[in-house]
Amino acid sequence: MADINVTAIKARRPADDPGSEPIWDLIELLFFAYRDFVSDPDEVLAKFGFGRAHHRVLHFVNRNPGMKVADLLELLRITKQSLGRVLKQLVDQGYIVQREGAHDRRQRLLHVTEKGRALALQLATLQTERIAAALKELGPGAHEEARRFLAAMIDREDRAGVLAFIESADEARRRT
Amino acid sequence: MADINVTAIKARRPADDPGSEPIWDLIELLFFAYRDFVSDPDEVLAKFGFGRAHHRVLHFVNRNPGMKVADLLELLRITKQSLGRVLKQLVDQGYIVQREGAHDRRQRLLHVTEKGRALALQLATLQTERIAAALKELGPGAHEEARRFLAAMIDREDRAGVLAFIESADEARRRT
DNA sequence: GAAATATGTCAACATGGCTGACATAAATGT
DNA sequence: ACATTTATGTCAGCCATGTTGACATATTTC
Numbered sequence: 001m002a003d004i005n006v007t008a009i010k011a012r013r014p015a016d017d018p019g020s021e022p023i024w025d026l027i028e029l030l031f032f033a034y035r036d037f038v039s040d041p042d043e044v045l046a047k048f049g050f051g052r053a054h055h056r057v058l059h060f061v062n063r064n065p066g067m068k069v070a071d072l073l074e075l076l077r078i079t080k081q082s083l084g085r086v087l088k089q090l091v092d093q094g095y096i097v098q099r100e101g102a103h104d105r106r107q108r109l110l111h112v113t114e115k116g117r118a119l120a121l122q123l124a125t126l127q128t129e130r131i132a133a134a135l136k137e138l139g140p141g142a143h144e145e146a147r148r149f150l151a152a153m154i155d156r157e158d159r160a161g162v163l164a165f166i167e168s169a170d171e172a173r174r175r176t
Numbered sequence: 177m178a179d180i181n182v183t184a185i186k187a188r189r190p191a192d193d194p195g196s197e198p199i200w201d202l203i204e205l206l207f208f209a210y211r212d213f214v215s216d217p218d219e220v221l222a223k224f225g226f227g228r229a230h231h232r233v234l235h236f237v238n239r240n241p242g243m244k245v246a247d248l249l250e251l252l253r254i255t256k257q258s259l260g261r262v263l264k265q266l267v268d269q270g271y272i273v274q275r276e277g278a279h280d281r282r283q284r285l286l287h288v289t290e291k292g293r294a295l296a297l298q299l300a301t302l303q304t305e306r307i308a309a310a311l312k313e314l315g316p317g318a319h320e321e322a323r324r325f326l327a328a329m330i331d332r333e334d335r336a337g338v339l340a341f342i343e344s345a346d347e348a349r350r351r352t
Numbered sequence: 353g354a355a356a357t358a359t360g361t362c363a364a365c366a367t368g369g370c371t372g373a374c375a376t377a378a379a380t381g382t
Numbered sequence: 383a384c385a386t387t388t389a390t391g392t393c394a395g396c397c398a399t400g401t402t403g404a405c406a407t408a409t410t411t412c
Contacts, residue, residue, distance in 0.1 A: 227366090227367060227368075228367090228368085229367075229368055229369090254368085254369070254370090255369080255370065255371085257369090257370075257371085258368065258369055258370075261367095261368075261369095262367095262368080280378075280379070281377080281378060281379085282376095282377060282378045282379070283378095
């Protein structure tokens with residue numbers, strides 16, 4: 001009996017066991033990696049008088065042209081009032097346009113302008129440089145491993161939706 | 177000649193090439209994963225009247241007891257005024273204490289109290305549940321792969337320092 | 353026609369960043 | 383010894399971006 005218990009305890013990897021010890025390294029690496037990752041576009045954004053909130057909106061509208069305001073709100077997990085502030089600036093300055101929905105004329109579907117598309121691409125390229133450098137250091141397969149890890153970190157209820165979003169955006173891009 | 181060029185171009189993985197197309201999937205997965213990861217402790221923090229800024233301070237002081245104020249500022253990349261606001265509340269409410277440096281009496285070295293340690297542990301445990309669940313879904317080796325990817329995403333100049341921080345904090349913990 | 357839905361807007365407030373200016377105590381350099 | 387630098391703190395004000403609550407408009411749906 002005693003032997004069996006000892007073996008079972010030793011067999012667990014304590015670092016990955018929620019009942020025992022926090023996974024300090026990944027908690028901290030996530031903080032540092034994200035801190036650096038999101039700061040890359042800051043300088044460019046500042047030149048346009050924009051902040052990170054504008055970036056997020058522009059990014060997702062660019063990736064999903066024609067999306068509903070309500071869907072963007074849910075994705076960003078902010079209120080319409082918060083969105084309204086930055087969206088208004090992006091529209092006023094000609095980065096985003098809103099078009100009446102074809103089937104439902106209450107909707108104000110979001111689209112980037114050519115200017116908006118160009119800025120979104122510039123910002124994504126900055127972030128891509130960091131990611132590409134990281135993947136290059138690691139072996140092949142690192143992209144897939146990172147994708148799987150990050151996807152597994154997303155709330156279970158949202159995961160399928162997020163992956164579908166990425167999938168459909170990629171497909172739309174390929175058709176361009 | 178023509179054949180060689182075509183082969184070289186096809187051999188590149190376009191998705192990981194900074195010169196061609198943004199790595200949309202990882203950009204977005206990082207956003208979603210981090211969005212959910214940092215929101216886990218929110219409810220608990222709110223019960224104590226704290227926010228995410230308090231969490232970050234408490235976390236790093238707990239992990240690195242005796243750290244200098246200046247080091248914490250650099251790590252969080254905020255100003256002393258921003259730190260001061262949340263640090264004061266953590267000290268006033270008995271989660272953190274500051275002790276005069278032994279060698280340099282100008283320093284106010286940061287330590288968690290028992291209460292602070294307990295809260296930091298509770299918050300880290302919440303985040304660990306998400307990470308542990310993710311790692312469990314993926315194979316063994318996922319922890320190491322995630323660690324390597326995230327570390328590679330950190331600014332080159334800081335990477336060694338961050339890894340040293342984690343390493344030394346882990347060692348100190350093991351000695352407890 | 354009534355009710356529900358998609359969106360927008362006004363006002364007020366909270367959190368957590370920032371800059372600039374200034375203060376104190378202790379260490380360090382000359 | 384004295385001047386300078388360093389580590390830290392603090393006051394005041396501003397900015398970016400989140401929140402709630404109340405209300406308005408147009409359109410769709412029951």
